Each structure stands twice: as C-alpha cells, then as structure tokens.
Amino acid sequence: MNSRAVKVFLVDDHNLFRSGVRAELGPHVTIVGDAGDVDGAIQGIETTKPDVVLLDVHLPGGGGLAVLQAIKERRPDVCFLALSASDAAEDVIRLIRAGARGYVTKTIATPDLLDAIARVHAGDAVFSPRLAGFVLDAFAGGLPAGTVADEELDRLTTREKEVLRHLARGYTYREIGTRLHVSVKTIETHASSVLRKLQLSNRHELTAWAAGRDLL
Structure with missing residues (x-):
C-alpha cells in the first residue's frame, strides 16, 4: 500500500x-x-x-x-x-x-x-x-462469566439490550421505535431503565460502555 x-x-x-x-x-x-x-x-x-x-x-x-x-x-x-x-x-x-x-x-x-x-x-x-x-x-x-461486566449486562432485559445496542450505534429514539415496532415513549422508558441499571449518566457513557464489551 x-x-x-x-x-x-x-x-x-x-x-x-x-x-x-x-x-x-x-x-x-x-x-x-x-x-x-x-x-x-x-x-x-x-x-x-x-x-x-x-x-x-x-x-x-x-x-x-x-x-x-x-x-x-x-x-x-x-x-x-x-x-x-x-x-x-x-x-x-x-x-x-x-x-x-x-x-x-x-x-x-x-x-x-x-x-x-x-x-x-x-x-x-x-x-x-x-x-x-x-x-x-x-x-x-472477553471478560469471562462471573465478572462485574457480565453481572451488569445480566441486569438488563432482552428488550433493554436491544435498545442499548441501538442507542450505542447512534440511532434516535424515533428510529429505534420504528425498528422495534414500539412507541417513542416506550423507547424512552427502556433507555432510562438502561442508564439507571448500568449507573450511566448519558449516551456518550453508554456508547463507551457498550464499545468496551463488543456490543456495537
């Protein structure tokens, strides 16, 4: 090259x-x-x-x-x-x-x-x-089973994990709602729950958290 x-x-x-x-x-x-x-x-x-x-x-x-x-x-x-x-x-x-x-x-x-x-x-x-x-x-x-990272991820429901991945990839609430066939309000609720369970403050922190665990 x-x-x-x-x-x-x-x-x-x-x-x-x-x-x-x-x-x-x-x-x-x-x-x-x-x-x-x-x-x-x-x-x-x-x-x-x-x-x-x-x-x-x-x-x-x-x-x-x-x-x-x-x-x-x-x-x-x-x-x-x-x-x-x-x-x-x-x-x-x-x-x-x-x-x-x-x-x-x-x-x-x-x-x-x-x-x-x-x-x-x-x-x-x-x-x-x-x-x-x-x-x-x-x-x-890859952070073996039983580590803190796995315990954190296990706190999330299957739908919350889907929302997490979409948020970390930069999709808006409306775009995520369209992809998952639910309302924007439902996505907002899931997003708030994800941030609370993972003890994160904003989308930037969430993206970094997901990137560190190969979830993007």
Whole structure:
C-alpha cells in the first residue's frame, strides 16, 4: 500500500509538537489538517475526512475522549490512534473503550509511528509495549462469566439490550421505535431503565460502555 495515500489528521494542543510531527510524517503520509482543541478537531475532521486521526488525550475543551465520541457517532469509519505523553492506565482504557484502535506514547520513534499508522489504517490494534498490558488486563478473555461486566449486562432485559445496542450505534429514539415496532415513549422508558441499571449518566457513557464489551 502507498503510505502517501493514507490521510492523517493531527490533534494536539502544543503547536510546536504538531509542527514537529508534520515535518517528520509529511514525506510519508498525507497530513490533511491539525487542531489544538476539541472544537477545532471535530470541525477539522468533519471537513477533511481523514483515514487516521492522531489524538492527544488531554486537550482544552473536553479532552481527546470528547473528540473521539463526537466523531465516532458521525463518522465510524475514521480510525483513531492515541498519541499522548500520558501512559496512565485509566487514559489508555478510557480511549480504547471509546473506540480508539491504538495508543502509543510520544516517545515513539518516527518509523514506529508510521508503522502504527499503517497498521491502524489496515484494521489492526496497536499499543506501545508497556501499555499493551493495561489493555490485556481490561479485556482479557472477553471478560469471562462471573465478572462485574457480565453481572451488569445480566441486569438488563432482552428488550433493554436491544435498545442499548441501538442507542450505542447512534440511532434516535424515533428510529429505534420504528425498528422495534414500539412507541417513542416506550423507547424512552427502556433507555432510562438502561442508564439507571448500568449507573450511566448519558449516551456518550453508554456508547463507551457498550464499545468496551463488543456490543456495537
């Protein structure tokens, strides 16, 4: 595959770092844009339609998670590779549960970053060696029977699980009602019940919860 054909968008709040990444990656991939905050990133990604987004975790206006969640609802085909100074387990798991295809730290060498971009674009998952353990611990064995995650899912009725999947995929209450042949009011009731039973606050949290359990 011609790496220049891969369109990359860079999200980081440090202008000097963005300039350095542009200089390093520019001869090898097509940098279609960059942004330093959440709103600029969402708008830029929507406009440029990249294949891969290099995403920092900590950004003004809500963080990398807010960018990922907003774009995944609208453009599920975009691949996200976290590129961050943070190697905290909670940051890694949060981004992966929300749908990022990989997570590498800013200490990564340019050839390795190019390889990570290519692999993510091809559908692989990529992690810095130290971070892979966090992901394995969180997702090992698909969460075997008896874990907390299974107990949470078991609280839901069959219909609530159907509503959960549709909500997590971005359908509106009306669209879900049409698909399941019930009223919007019924869907609202099921949705409220799902959020209450799973102790979630909103649809973004629900989507991340479902993504982390391969329910999408």
